[in-house]
Amino acid sequence: MQQLEKAQPAQPKLIALTAPSGAGKTTIARHLLKTYDELAFSVSATTRDRREHETDGKDYYFLTKEVFEQKIADEEFVEWEEVYEGQFYGTLKSEIKRILDEGKYVIFDIDVRGATSIKEVYGNEAKVIFIKPPSPEVLFERLRKRKTETKKSLEKRIARARRELTYEDKFDAILVNDELEVALNDAENLIKTTLNL
Ligand code: 5GP
Numbered sequence: 001m002q003q004l005e006k007a008q009p010a011q012p013k014l015i016a017l018t019a020p021s022g023a024g025k026t027t028i029a030r031h032l033l034k035t036y037d038e039l040a041f042s043v044s045a046t047t048r049d050r051r052e053h054e055t056d057g058k059d060y061y062f063l064t065k066e067v068f069e070q071k072i073a074d075e076e077f078v079e080w081e082e083v084y085e086g087q088f089y090g091t092l093k094s095e096i097k098r099i100l101d102e103g104k105y106v107i108f109d110i111d112v113r114g115a116t117s118i119k120e121v122y123g124n125e126a127k128v129i130f131i132k133p134p135s136p137e138v139l140f141e142r143l144r145k146r147k148t149e150t151k152k153s154l155e156k157r158i159a160r161a162r163r164e165l166t167y168e169d170k171f172d173a174i175l176v177n178d179e180l181e182v183a184l185n186d187a188e189n190l191i192k193t194t195l196n197l
Helices: 025-035 065-073 093-101 112-125 136-145 151-170 180-195
Strands: 014-018 039-041 044-046 060-062 077-084 087-092 105-109 126-132 173-176
Touching (some): 014 025, 014 180, 025 180, 093 105, 112 126, 112 151, 126 180
Parallel strands (some): 014 126, 039 105, 044 060, 126 173
Antiparallel strands (some): 044 087, 077 087
16 A cells, blocks of 8 residues: 655744834844844845945845846845835845855845745745734834834835735734734744744
8 A cells, every 4th residue: 555655844944024114023033033043134135225223244235236136137036126116125045045054044024025935935944924013003103103204205105014914814924013022022932833942
């Protein structure tokens, strides 16, 4: 009698945190990196300007548009998106390899379309966590409170966040970020059980 081998669910190696703008994924990513040495941050490439507190090679690889386009042509990206008009962001294949070669798990802070691509490419090896505000109104309020936005860019961000909220069902887990302390704790537990830490 022929024995059928049961497919083993793959142990995730990649954790993508994704969320509408303003839902707090960067804070949660930083917290997880501080908590678990087993995780390493996937440094994305971007064409946007470096902010004052940011370091090239640590927060992002800051590239010119020309260099970014060359890397697209050379198929160096797992995924890339024009997240904001004229501003490109992408995950380099070499970055994922670098981290996996170190024997660590990869953690991404990535927009919802990028997270969808990561899931398509890596299947069960990737776990995508969608971070959600308690309600759309709370999210819009948080965006309004960010003093960095002009009226026009705020409207764009709100429209974008509205669209991004519709992605919730596509991912593996949902984490509601209402009280930050609770969300950080929930995120820790989720990672612990997902990666058997
Ligand atoms: P920021 O400019 O505020 O650092 O990031 C803007 C948005 O781009 C955030 O939603 C962030 O998660 C997303 N992002 C950062 N890196 C990547 C990437 O490699 N690929 C994609 N698709 N989005 C990214």
